[in-house]
Amino acid sequence: xxxTITKLYKAVEQHCEGxxxxxxxxxxxxxxxxxxxxxxxxxxxxxxxxxxSLLHDLDDWKLSADSGNYPNARNLLKENNFDQHTIDRVIExxxxxxxxxxxxxxxxxxxxxxxxxxxxxxxxxxxxxxxxTFAYGGAKGRAIYTPDVKPxxxxxxxxxxxxxxxxINHFYEKxxxxxxxxxxxxxxxxxxxRHKFMQLFLDQFxxxxxx
Ligand code: NI
Numbered sequence: 093x094x095x096t097i098t099k100l101y102k103a104v105e106q107h108c109e110g111x112x113x114x115x116x117x118x119x120x121x122x123x124x125x126x127x128x129x130x131x132x133x134x135x136x137x138x139x140x141x142x143x144x145s146l147l148h149d150l151d152d153w154k155l156s157a158d159s160g161n162y163p164n165a166r167n168l169l170k171e172n173n174f175d176q177h178t179i180d181r182v183i184e185x186x187x188x189x190x191x192x193x194x195x196x197x198x199x200x201x202x203x204x205x206x207x208x209x210x211x212x213x214x215x216x217x218x219x220x221x222x223x224x225t226f227a228y229g230g231a232k233g234r235a236i237y238t239p240d241v242k243p244x245x246x247x248x249x250x251x252x253x254x255x256x257x258x259x260i261n262h263f264y265e266k267x268x269x270x271x272x273x274x275x276x277x278x279x280x281x282x283x284x285x286r287h288k289f290m291q292l293f294l295d296q297f298x299x300x301x302x303x
Contacts, residue, residue, distance in 0.1 A: 096172050097142060103168055104146050113231040114224030115149050119215055122149065126282075127211035133278040136203045143169075143178070144185035145208045152190060153253065162186060191216075193246035194265055200275065210279035213270045218286025221267060221294055229259035236260065237301070263294060 108117040127145040135247035150164035162183050169179045181204075185261050189212055192198050200206045215221065226236065235258040242262035246255060255265070271287040274280045 093139060096174065097139070097146075099172055100143065100146050100168065103172070104150070107150060107164065107168075112227060114227040120146060120149060122220070123216050126214055127208050130210055130276055130278045131204070131207045134203055134207055136207045140178075140181055140185060140204045141207050143174075144182050144189075144204060145211060147182060148186050148189050148208055148212060151186070156172065179195055189301065191266055192249040193251060193268075194269055195247035196249055201207050206275035209280075210274050211277050212280055213274065214279055214286065217270050217283060218289050221286065222290060223239045225258055225262055225267065232256070234259055239301075257263070260294075260297070263290060269295050292302070 104120055105117045108115070112119075124142060124145045127141050128138060129142040130136075147165040147168065149222075150168065151162045165183060165186055166179060169182060176235075182223065185200075185202065185205045185208055188198070188200040189209045191213070198209075200209050212296060216224065229236065234256065237260040238258045241257055241261065242250075243261040244255060244257065246265065257265070267290060268287070271280070271283040274283050
């Protein structure tokens, strides 16, 4: 199994080539590492955690037009001869990971999905989270900040998908909410420091803006 997983690393790295939305290979790499660390603490199935975190963004709705049935992840697993049971379990984990709006409950059901979701969300906050958020905003043509456009707490996934506000709003619509939505104790601990750093960043941002 481990040999086959190693092949997946190469394939996913190739798939991510050229990404400038903050969902590049190094995002995947950090999520895999974090997920394995959290998964160990939480006694999760580490093999499933590793595969699911490697594949978690291959069919993300933000990046892929045809994401509904997870075609990229499925194909990659089939090409690498994973058995049907493993494929089903991995897809089941991946489909529980994504954030779908401030008012949409996306609590995962199994521990492996909780772990991968936590790792992915940890990489969305803190210093790296800030860098990724502005990279994403730039790639999507969004403004850094427009003072009169207020954040929106999206109550449905459809609403959230359509949102195109400036990047500072994204902190209120998603990033600052993540600390209290971590599933595992290990992730909650890591999130505390990263959350504080984002608040510090925002304080400084407004200070400079309003000088
Ligand atoms: Ni991700």
